[in-house]
Amino acid sequence: MANFLVLSRAKPKPGYGPTAIKKLKGLAEVSKSSGSVNAEVGSLRTGQFVGSLLALQYFNTMADIEAVYEKVLGMPAYEEMFATGNVELTGRAIARIHHRESGSSADPKYMVLTKFESETEMLDEAKKVLGIFMANGGLSCGYATLIGGSSVGDRLMGVRYPSMEAIQKAYDVARDSADFQSALTKVKVHFRNIIRLA
Numbered sequence: 001m002a003n004f005l006v007l008s009r010a011k012p013k014p015g016y017g018p019t020a021i022k023k024l025k026g027l028a029e030v031s032k033s034s035g036s037v038n039a040e041v042g043s044l045r046t047g048q049f050v051g052s053l054l055a056l057q058y059f060n061t062m063a064d065i066e067a068v069y070e071k072v073l074g075m076p077a078y079e080e081m082f083a084t085g086n087v088e089l090t091g092r093a094i095a096r097i098h099h100r101e102s103g104s105s106a107d108p109k110y111m112v113l114t115k116f117e118s119e120t121e122m123l124d125e126a127k128k129v130l131g132i133f134m135a136n137g138g139l140s141c142g143y144a145t146l147i148g149g150s151s152v153g154d155r156l157m158g159v160r161y162p163s164m165e166a167i168q169k170a171y172d173v174a175r176d177s178a179d180f181q182s183a184l185t186k187v188k189v190h191f192r193n194i195i196r197l198a
Helices: 017-034 062-072 076-082 123-135 164-175 178-184
Strands: 004-012 038-044 053-059 087-102 110-118 140-148 155-161 187-197
Touching: 004 017, 004 062, 017 038, 017 053, 017 062, 017 076, 053 062, 076 087, 087 123, 110 164, 123 140, 123 155, 123 164, 123 178, 155 164, 178 187
Parallel strands: none
Antiparallel strands: 004 053, 004 087, 038 053, 038 187, 087 140, 110 155, 110 187, 140 155
16 A cells, blocks of 8 residues: 655646646556556646646655656656646645555546645544545545645545546535534535546
8 A cells, every 4th residue: 555645736738638648647657667556647627726637646655756756757758748838837745645445446537636624633534534435436535644745734535436426426425424524624625626537
């Protein structure tokens, strides 16, 4: 199981999005062959950065992060996107993963990523909330604290789903859950974005 997550957000110039996704998927494969546990790419469908691309890479150690980035940053595909202005890197963060769970081997189409502030780690509460989502359509999930980037200390909760219908079902059930409502009283939610995985 991975211990760290690196999230990179990038904005492609108009019309370049499909090309950027193809190149980022290729870089994700290089990432996996060079030290990351997993890597995936998606596009933001909601929120302030709608239309931007999101790369998620999972690592066992910080040394693995260094090794992968030393390899990827010099690759022609990376240069072609970022050195030419075709894609603008608009944010990168590192998170420490507290909990991950897989419930299905089905391929997810969407991820709901929620960022929030909390005074404590709230791991027990997070597991209860994630349990609601996993029992009602979620395929896999994770919970982490940001340790690098512009929102250090904030929490991330991500759940992958097979469809938008599954997202709706999960949140319909959560809305009526005492555990979910209790958790909401202890946090300040900054965003809940839907990501279309590529």
